[in-house]
Amino acid sequence: MNREDIIKLPKLDLHCHLDGSLSKVFLEKTLGRNFTMEELSVSMDCNSLVEYLKKFDIPLEAMNTQENIKAATVEVMKSASDEGVKYIEIRFAPLLSASNSMSTKAVIEAVIAGIQEGSELFNIHGNAICCAMTHQPIEDSKSMFKIAREYYGSGVAGLDLAGDEANHPIGEFKELFEFARDLGMNFTIHAGEAGPKSNIKGAIDYGAKRIGHGIAMRNDEELLKLAKDKGIGIEMCPISNYQTKAVLKEQTYPYADYIRRGILATINTDNRLVSNTSITNEILFLQKKSMIDDRDILQGIKNAIEVSFASDDIKNMLWKEL
Ligand SMILES: [Zn+2]
Numbered sequence: 001m002n003r004e005d006i007i008k009l010p011k012l013d014l015h016c017h018l019d020g021s022l023s024k025v026f027l028e029k030t031l032g033r034n035f036t037m038e039e040l041s042v043s044m045d046c047n048s049l050v051e052y053l054k055k056f057d058i059p060l061e062a063m064n065t066q067e068n069i070k071a072a073t074v075e076v077m078k079s080a081s082d083e084g085v086k087y088i089e090i091r092f093a094p095l096l097s098a099s100n101s102m103s104t105k106a107v108i109e110a111v112i113a114g115i116q117e118g119s120e121l122f123n124i125h126g127n128a129i130c131c132a133m134t135h136q137p138i139e140d141s142k143s144m145f146k147i148a149r150e151y152y153g154s155g156v157a158g159l160d161l162a163g164d165e166a167n168h169p170i171g172e173f174k175e176l177f178e179f180a181r182d183l184g185m186n187f188t189i190h191a192g193e194a195g196p197k198s199n200i201k202g203a204i205d206y207g208a209k210r211i212g213h214g215i216a217m218r219n220d221e222e223l224l225k226l227a228k229d230k231g232i233g234i235e236m237c238p239i240s241n242y243q244t245k246a247v248l249k250e251q252t253y254p255y256a257d258y259i260r261r262g263i264l265a266t267i268n269t270d271n272r273l274v275s276n277t278s279i280t281n282e283i284l285f286l287q288k289k290s291m292i293d294d295r296d297i298l299q300g301i302k303n304a305i306e307v308s309f310a311s312d313d314i315k316n317m318l319w320k321e322l
Contacts, residue, residue, distance in 0.1 A: 010322055013087075015268035017091055020056060022072050022076070023075060049194040049246070060097070069110035069111060071114070074114045077119065078118065087305075087308060088126040090126055092129075094148070095140060130159055131160040131162045132173075133161075133162060135163055135168070138175060142179050145179060146183070159180050159186070166195045170191065177189070178206070189210075189211060191208075192217055200214055200227075213237060214234040214265075215246045231264060231307075233264045233303065234264065237267075237275075239275045239285055240274075264303040267282050267300045305319060
């Protein structure tokens with residue numbers, strides 16, 4: 001498949017951070033100053049996840065009012081729709097934008113309003129995923145989850161944990177995800193990106209339906225089998241993983257191996273601006289390195305429909321488009 005064929009495919013993006021996916025034009029307009037791409041995104045020369053995460057300071061500055069957050073969300077919906085994405089799950093950390101002048105509830109409502117407007121204007125559907133951050137107090141994250149629960153099924157489709165996974169082992173969050181389970185909400189957890197495979201095992205044990213990245217289990221037959229048997233969705237983000245050095249440049253990306261084992265792996269962007277990418281670029285990137293074939297591409301889309309947190313109506317629509 002060439003670029004045009006790939007654009008025509010009805011794609012999904014299940015792992016897309018709102019703050020990391022704004023455009024340069026949007027940031028310049030919103031903040032009233034100019035930026036270079038070096039200030040906003042990383043190249044393959046990026047050294048680590050910590051360096052990568054520094055690029056989020058400028059976008060977060062722009063997500064300071066409900067109006068800006070809504071406009072930012074509409075913009076991400078548009079950029080995804082422009083490359084043929086039919087369904088997107090946009091994740092964000094409500095507590096990073098909440099302030100004295102904007103409540104957690106207001107932040108969540110702004111993103112939901114943006115997704116709704118985006119789906120009315122463009123040929124795409126979407127849902128929000130609310131992320132807890134590893135550095136935030138558990139009690140604050142629980143309160144945020146409880147607020148997100150009010151919108152579950154009407155804009156919010158799930159929860160997540162993001163941040164510095166290497167310095168915050170999954171055990172710290174047992175109580176948080178027991179709480180999420182008690183709320184009856186679907187959740188995914190960033191695990192095995194910069195952190196160890198024990199984070200993936202813990203996330204599955206706590207009831208995560210999906211894992212963000214899941215690179216660290218690549219050589220662990222037992223864990224790979226567990227992920228397969230439990231039907232865990234793996235949200236893989238190839239370009240980001242090479243940039244943060246979760247995968248080193250001489251290493252083969254494990255996506256095709258996961259797919260051929262019957263694991264429900266999917267291809268996602270992570271951060272459209274910070275990684276300067278799109279789903280189309282992610283697929284072309286793996287294809288150019290001869291790490292996938294056409295069957296792997298199609299299987300990834302089927303897997304994404306299966307493990308998405310979308311309603312049955314949307315899933316049926318997506319199956320019909322494929
Ligand atoms: Zn992520």
